Amino acid sequence: MSTTLSGRTVLVTGATSGIGFESARTLAESGARVLLHGRTHEEARAAADRLIATAGIDGALLHPLAADFSRLEEVEAMAHAVVRSHPLLHALVNNAAMAAPERHTLTGDGNEIAFQVNFLAHYLLTNLLEPALTSDPGGRVVNVSSSLHRTGAIQWNDPQRMRRYARLAAYAQSQLALTVFAADPRVTAVSVDPGICETGLLALYGHEGAPAAEGAAHVVRLCDPATEIVNGAYYDRSERVAPAPAATEDRTVKRLNKLADLLVGHTA
Template sequence: MPGFVADRTALITGATGGVGFEMARRLLAEEFTVVLHARSGRRGEEALELLVKEGFDPLRMHLVLADFARLGEVATMAARVARAHRRIDVLVNNAAIAGTDERVLTEDGHEQTFQVNYLAPYLLTRMLEGALAEARRSRVVNLSSALHRTGRIDWADLTRERRYSRGAAYAQSKLALTMFTRALAEFGPDGLTAASVHPGVLDTPFLASCGCHARPAGEGADTVVRLCPPDHAIVNGAYYDEHLVPAGPAAPVNDRKAVHQLWRISERLTGLG
């Protein structure tokens, strides 16, 4: 694949199934060292075992654990990754949940979908800024969704205490992640470029209850992987559709004041401010 060279390191969150696992397989085939994030040790070990059975070098696979519903675990994981890997060339923020029918708060006090889908990847990315900067040319790819266009950031009620629905919470989380991508283009370390991408409607456990036509997870992984090479030119901070064409995002993504406001609030909510 053009743009990839050996001896590069990628971190993929949510790498035990679906798009994340398929991406790990593809980056390993391109001779990347791949750090696979899992929520639990059992699922992580199962993913590693499958990849080893396929012939991939176990020395180029590293497992890290964190439940994104606990920001303390995210911070611990980020510190461990930074100690073990001086340089991170590619970070793919893939881990996400569809949410629950009833509103759930994490032990950190945040609405669960907003924390897992946005605050956790925000914290992870920020804590890995040093390792990303060390690569000189690095790339962050955030898995967004076309549904981000239906989202709204309720600045006065980010935990959605007053009005909660599963779909609205999910759309808000993906809108925030897409706005964060735009912020990284401005505030990220030198040499870092960022993109958010809608990989399409995919046949993964994430959409098991959807009941709609979906593409195989491998096709979605192919889409995302093409954005990963840091040497591959992209529009920094842009939102890409499943055809890898820069697409018009929701209006708040282009609202510089709103993007700055979200960055500042996210620093405070994750303890970085």
């Protein structure tokens, strides 16, 4: 258990189950203040109550937050609320993710749903939280990615995959985008593949998974200021490895930012 996490403030998206829930638990057990994001207030509050009841976490360390990532206006509202109430944020864990559905699905914002929930919402959230993450040196972002990002391709001319949709390709595109985004110079960020774990995404991999707590340990380690990180680095569990070549190309980072700004209507 890290003592260097004590007193730090960390926001974990998708903290109501799986790796997000276990990351929130480990962070809070280490004395961090955890902003616990769920899709609804009820889900976030229930997750906090579960941590208090089952792990003996001090309720004062848990702050439930809600935003449905398929609605960008909710992401924006949550981000503004966080900056107001927590002007100093030490780490952001971009963990919330969904498996792309079998059928092509657009959100109300007009984006392919997995691309929005897994990447665009986190892009918008990270940018809006930049003032809180950079108000003190050492703020960092941990993007929970996947080895499947290596099979992905960003369809620049058809990011919504209107012309040709395949579930696995849509999911891989969202994970590649999230991994590329870690190389953005605005906030120090890394990506991590936490390994195949027993989460809601397991069906995509078709394997048995390790306990979610094992994956969470790799995420929490990267939140710890005792772990030195380099912007844009990619980890396969605890080992730093090279990501897909696109994730280290400046041109790709800039092109993705331009596309994401357009799709989220980002003006901040």
